[in-house]
Structure formats: structure tokens, C-alpha cells
Amino acid sequence: xxxxxxxxxxxxxxxxxxxxxxxxxxxxxxxxxxxxxxxxxxxxxxxxxxxxxxxxxxxxxxxxxxxxxxxxxxxxxxxxxxxxxxxxxxxxxxxxxxxxxxxxxxxxxxxxxxxxxxxxxxxxxxxxxxxxxxxxxxxxxxxxxxxxxxxxxxxxxxxxxxxxxxxxxxxxxxxxxxxxxxxxxxxxxxxxxxxxxxxxxxxxxxxxxxxxxxxxxxxxxxxxxxxxxxxxxxxxxxxxxxxxxxxxxxxxxxxxxxxxxxxxxxxxxxxxxxxxxxxxxxxxxxxxxxxx
Amino acid sequence: xxxxxxxxxxxxxxxxxxxxxxxxxxxxxxxxxxxxxxxxxxxxxxxxxxxxxxxxxxxxxxxxxxxxxxxxxxxxxxxxxxxxxxxxxxxxxxxxxxxxxxxxxxxxxxxxxxxxxxxxxxxxxxxxxxxxxxxxxxxxxxxxxxxxxxxxxxxxxxxxxxxxxxxxxxxxxxxxxxxxxxxxxxxxxxxxxxxxxxxxxxxxxxxxxxxxxxxxxxxxxxxxxxxxxxxxxxxx
Numbered sequence: 207x208x209x210x211x212x213x214x215x216x217x218x219x220x221x222x223x224x225x226x227x228x229x230x231x232x233x234x235x236x237x238x239x240x241x242x243x244x245x246x247x248x249x250x251x252x253x254x255x256x257x258x259x260x261x262x263x264x265x266x267x268x269x270x271x272x273x274x275x276x277x278x279x280x281x282x283x284x285x286x287x288x289x290x291x292x293x294x295x296x297x298x299x300x301x302x303x304x305x306x307x308x309x310x311x312x313x314x315x316x317x318x319x320x321x322x323x324x325x326x327x328x329x330x331x332x333x334x335x336x337x338x339x340x341x342x343x344x345x346x347x348x349x350x351x352x353x354x355x356x357x358x359x360x361x362x363x364x365x366x367x368x369x370x371x372x373x374x375x376x377x378x379x380x381x382x383x384x385x386x387x388x389x390x391x392x393x394x395x396x397x398x399x400x401x402x403x404x405x406x407x408x409x410x411x412x413x414x415x416x417x418x419x420x421x422x423x424x425x426x427x428x429x430x431x432x433x434x435x436x437x438x439x440x441x442x443x444x445x446x447x448x449x450x451x452x453x454x455x456x457x458x459x460x461x462x463x464x465x466x467x468x469x470x471x472x473x474x475x476x477x478x479x480x481x482x483x484x485x486x487x488x489x490x491x492x493x494x495x496x497x498x
Numbered sequence: 499x500x501x502x503x504x505x506x507x508x509x510x511x512x513x514x515x516x517x518x519x520x521x522x523x524x525x526x527x528x529x530x531x532x533x534x535x536x537x538x539x540x541x542x543x544x545x546x547x548x549x550x551x552x553x554x555x556x557x558x559x560x561x562x563x564x565x566x567x568x569x570x571x572x573x574x575x576x577x578x579x580x581x582x583x584x585x586x587x588x589x590x591x592x593x594x595x596x597x598x599x600x601x602x603x604x605x606x607x608x609x610x611x612x613x614x615x616x617x618x619x620x621x622x623x624x625x626x627x628x629x630x631x632x633x634x635x636x637x638x639x640x641x642x643x644x645x646x647x648x649x650x651x652x653x654x655x656x657x658x659x660x661x662x663x664x665x666x667x668x669x670x671x672x673x674x675x676x677x678x679x680x681x682x683x684x685x686x687x688x689x690x691x692x693x694x695x696x697x698x699x700x701x702x703x704x705x706x707x708x709x710x711x712x713x714x715x716x717x718x719x720x721x722x723x724x725x726x727x728x729x730x731x732x733x734x
Contacts, residue, residue, distance in 0.1 A: 311514030355504035
């Protein structure tokens with residue numbers, strides 16, 4: 207890849223007169239030695255898996271093996287249409303879809319790690335709801351996935367994308383940044399605006415710990431995916447409106463690295479602290495052990 | 499750069515819920531199946547560390563067995579793998595290990611081949627994001643990531659064996675990215691592991707197997723689609 211930072215990415219896009227998604231496709235093809243068509247086809251398959259996961263989560267039983275989670279996406283979906291939701295509309299839909307994919311993941315369904323399984327709901331949630339709303343073609347969405355991948359590539363190589371290393375900010379936080387940047391581009395924003403969206407989004411999740419109850423990718427991972435989808439829309443809207451990340455996005459990524467590195471081990475996917483060690487969290491863990 | 503391309507960020511396609519505890523475990527199981535070279539009739543699975551503590555909730559047990567059935571990480575049959583394997587005649591046991599282990603997510607497998615009756619022991623670790631490292635095969639120290647097509651050659655420790663092996667690989671026009679050799683003792687049993695840039699053809703494997711002092715040759719290719727998926731791949 208010919209870029210290491212988001213600012214390098216934006217400059218490269220300008221030089222070549224390409225959007226982030228189109229540039230990443232070129233870079234990926236050069237890196238892998240496979241044709242652009244082949245790489246695009248692989249990503250198209252992945253988008254197909256994301257669609258299936260949304261559909262499954264909205265219509266099938268997603269009760270997890272532990273029995274702790276499932277069917278919340280369908281609750282939110284039904285509420286979105288039956289009641290007058292506070293959020294409602296496209297944001298409510300993105301939230302329901304993100305919950306759906308996360309619940310499919312928790313119930314051993316098929317998903318795409320974006321960038322991890324723990325944060326697999328955010329990008330499909332935002333992408334599918336926006337595709338339905340704006341009538342975008344699948345090819346447009348797949349190009350958006352390359353854009354999201356370019357942003358994630360920079361975050362992952364300058365900071366981290368796993369909860370065990372950097373807390374939930376690294377998983378859910380990165381996914382929100384990736385979704386926000388990609389969506390900004392899909393809505394006609396410039397690469398520079400997309401980069402601002404990433405910084406705006408990441409600032410909102412700095413410090414978020416990874417504290418899964420019982421060590422399972424369920425509580426609070428699933429609802430954080432739902433919230434994440436809404437935040438991604440908000441960050442993209444701010445960037446498209448002209449709001450800038452005064453602290454450059456590359457510097458925000460460095461802060462994520464700093465905060466994650468300083469995070470105690472009990473808050474990095476060990477279930478040794480946070481929500482996992484609340485009285486209720488501990489009781490759930492005991493119950494799960496007894497069930498074994 | 500730790501992450502090399504777009505598909506290390508968007509991907510892998512996998513059955514949930516955890517890239518390390520499910521996708522990684524499935525890849526370890528599949529690597530073991532391919533090293534054994536046949537369906538196991540007996541599988542003793544011993545979990546250590548975080549694997550031992552949470553394997554049921556993460557479906558690590560089903561993922562390992564799915565891998566032993568040669569399923570890729572996104573095979574929809576993974577959740578039912580234990581039933582499928584039992585129906586196919588696999589005798590499965592799960593244990594929680596004690597003592598030293600190399601990584602928080604470690605599994606040790608002892609397998610008996612269905613046809614040959616041959617035994618294989620293998621230790622694998624899941625190091626994050628679905629990435630794995632096989633660290634031990636039959637008591638030989640290895641470092642097998644499954645990122646590339648990998649050839650495992652069991653042979654006698656013998657003057658010039660390695661030279662003849664690399665010569666065969668060169669004549670097949672395949673580049674070696676990484677290689678390691680471990681031996682039990684001088685002039686005793688040895689295991690050479692070669693990571694290749696492209697997959698080895700059946701002819702190449704045959705030529706390696708025909709070398710004097712070579713006992714067995716196995717190919718591990720985790721990027722290869724599963725049995726079910728192969729037909730799909732050729733039509734696309």
C-alpha cells in the first residue's frame with residue numbers, strides 16, 4: 207500500500223483523482239497480484255454475506271447459545287414501525303440492522319469480521335439501511351467497503367483493532383470510524399471530508415473498555431453495535447455539513463493507541479473487570495459455569 | 499505493517515461469535531485434519547487457558563470439530579459439526595488441560611486416522627483476528643501460520659535431504675517463503691515445514707514423496723475452499 211496515514215490517503219486520492227474506495231481497489235490489486243475484477247468479486251461476495259446476515263437477524267431466531275441474547279433487532283424493528291420512535295427513520299433502521307448482524311454472530315451465524323467479529327454489525331447496519339434509502343447499487347456499496355477497508359487499514363496499522371489489545375474503542379470504535387468515512391464518500395463527500403468523519407467518530411469512542419460478561423461476544427457487544435451504527439451516521443452527517451475534526455484524524459488514532467496501551471488488562475477482553483465483574487455480571491458467569 | 503491488505507480488515511467470512519475463539523479454532527482443526535491427511539476416527543481435544551474457560555460459550559468445541567471435518571471458517575455446518583462428526587463415526591472427547599501452555603488460547607489435539615490408524619498430536623494457538631500458529635506436530639517444534647500453502651515433510655535426518663527437497667520445489671517453479679526443520683535426534687526422525695508462495699501440485703507432492711529418506715508429505719492449505727464450496731468456486 208502506498209499510504210500509511212489518513213492524510214497520505216487523502217493526498218493520494220487527490221493526486222490520482224480517485225475516491226478512497228477506487229484507490230483502495232487499485233492498491234489492493236497491486237498488493238495481491240490479483241486483478242481488480244477478482245478483488246472486487248471477493249468483496250462482492252462478502253457484501254452478499256452481510257446482506258444475508260441482516261436478513262437472518264431480522265427474521266430468524268437469533269437466541270445465543272448462552273440464552274442471554276437474541277431477537278432484540280426484531281424488537282427494535284417492530285417498535286420502529288408500530289410506535290413513534292424517538293430516533294426512528296433511517297437511523298432506527300441502521301440500529302436494528304446492526305443489532306441483527308451482531309445477534310447472528312452471537313448465535314453462530316455467518317458474518318464478515320469488520321474489522322472483528324465483535325464489531326461485525328456496524329458496517330452492514332449502516333450500509334444496508336442506506337442502500338435501501340438511497341437506492342444505491344450493490345457495486346456502489348462494494349466500493350464503499352473498499353473505502354471502509356482503507357480507513358481500517360490505517361487504524362489497524364497505527365493503533366489496533368482488537369479488544370484484547372486496545373479495548374472496545376479498538377473494535378467498535380474502529381468500525382464506527384470506518385463506516386462514517388465510507389458513508390461520507392458514498393454521499394458525495396470529498397476524501398478530506400471522509401477523513402474528518404473518521405476523526406469525529408473516533409473521538410466519541412476513545413477510552414471505551416472491552417468488558418464482555420462471561421467473556422462472551424454478547425453483553426455489551428451487541429448493543430454497542432446498535433449504538434455504533436447511529437454514531438457513524440451522525441459523524442458522517444457532521445462531516446458532510448462541513449464540521450472538521452480540529453485534532454487531525456491521524457492524531458486521534460495515536461490517542462487511541464495511547465489510551466489502549468494504558469488500559470488495564472482487566473478491561474481488555476479478559477472479563478476481569480467492568481460490566482463482567484458487576485454483581486449481576488458475576489452471577490451470570492456463575493450460572494453459565496453451573497450449566498456446563 | 500501488521501495488516502497487509504484490505505481483506506485482513508474486511509474479513510474473514512466466518513461463523514460467529516469470535517474471530518479468535520471460533521474462526522481461529524476452526525482453522526487449527528482444519529490444519530490438523532490436513533496434516534493427518536484423512537478423516538479422524540478418534541479426536542481427543544484438550545483446551546488450555548481462555549479456551550478452557552470459555553470454549554462452550556464461543557463454540558470453540560464445534561469450531562475445532564468443524565475444522566477436523568475440513569470445513570472452512572464460514573461453513574454454515576460449523577454449528578452442527580459435533581453431530582455431523584459423530585454420525586460419521588468420529589469418537590470425540592473434550593478435556594480441560596493443566597500445566598504449561600504457550601498462549602492463552604491453546605488447544606492440543608490427539609487424532610487417530612480413520613483408514614491408516616495413524617496417530618497425530620498437534621498443538622495450536624489462536625493469536626487473534628482468526629490468525630493461528632501451530633507450534634507442535636508430533637513432538638516437533640514448528641511455526642505454521644496457515645497464511646500460505648504449507649508442505650510438511652517427515653524424513654530421516656540425513657546428509658543432503660534438505661538440498662534434494664528444495665531442488666524438487668525449485669523444479670516445480672514454486673518459491674519458498676519460509677522454512678524450518680526440527681529433528682528428534684541426530685540421524686533420527688525429522689520434520690521440515692515449507693511455506694510456499696503458491697500451492698503445490700499433486701505431481702510436486704509426489705516427487706517429494708519419492709525422495710529417499712522421506713517418510714511422508716502433507717499439504718496444508720487453509721485458503722482452499724471446503725469440499726462443499728469447491729464446485730461453486732470453479733463456476734464463478
